[in-house]
């Protein structure tokens with residue numbers, strides 16, 4: 252692990268390397284053994300892998316805790332959700348990522364947990380809902396409504412109520428927000444997005460400072476077989492190396508685009524928390540206008556997912572699972588690293604006249 256006094260941009264590059272000795276590779280190898288000669292630390296590859304370890308060391312250092320890589324963001328989310336068992340009370344954002352919402356709803360419908368939905372940016376309402384709760388699920392900013400939660404206040408209230416707090420930090424990344432520093436117990440990531448950054452990997456992760464929670468998450472991963480492939484983990488680590496420069500460009504462009512969208516006559520609302528590379532905007536022309544934007548763009552790709560070098564956009568309500576409180580015309584932008592003026596002229600030419 253790199254020295255703590257080094258900046259995150261440096262640690263992203265320096266962490267997770269093999270020991271420096273003459274002839275050693277700069278990169279950790281892609282370790283493809285399923286089993287190991289008996290007597291060592293790892294004996295079977297479902298419980299550990301050196302390529303995972305290099306990735307986990309790097310992301311763990313960035314978030315300030317111990318990391319576990321999972322087969323996908325949803326794999327990590329399922330593991331963190333399983334920290335509370337049958338009969339538990341779960342407080343969760345109304346607009347959490349739709350996979351997270353579907354998983355919690357499924358458990359609630361099966362009578363496994365009691366689910367309390369809250370507006371995560373309404374701190375007073377969340378604190379009120381925490382009475383008797385076992386798990387506070389946080390996501391900030393939320394996908395796709397971009398609501399921002401007061402993490403320090405909510406983590407403290409969760410602790411006071413005896414609830415475990417989990418934060419999905421996919422949108423902010425540890426470069427913009429460190430939930431463990433805010434008092435949150437567990438961070439989850441869809442590594443698929445910004446951390447990998449090239450739309451070529453599906454991967455997830457959990458990070459915690461609590462040894463007991465880490466053990467339980469590790470045990471879940473091993474027993475449920477929710478393990479990543481070594482190749483995916485290696486690609487994710489390669490992507491992580493450039494996170495700082497990618498995010499810097501994407502965030503700077505997002506600020507410019509949010510500003511220009513706010514001044515466009517066809518746009519009735521821009522959702523942009525003031526940081527990050529994701530923007531939501533709504534159109535006066537409703538669903539039809541939003542669909543015509545998806546059809547008209549040339550440089551932006553109409554596609555789901557986010558956080559890659561390539562700019563994507565999507566009308567979120569095209570997903571059946573998206574709640575009806577998400578406006579029909581809401582388009583989510585994932586701002587990549589292309590030239591910002593090229594991005595704007597393509598988008599502007601696809602927007603309705605007024």
Ligand SMILES: *Cc1c(COP(=O)(O)O)cnc(C)c1O
Pocket residue numbers: 323324325326348350390394419421422440441442443444453454455
């Ligand atoms: C994409 C996403 C997930 C799910 O991650 P996968 O890697 O697709 O399983 C979870 N949370 C957020 C905020 C996401 O954007």
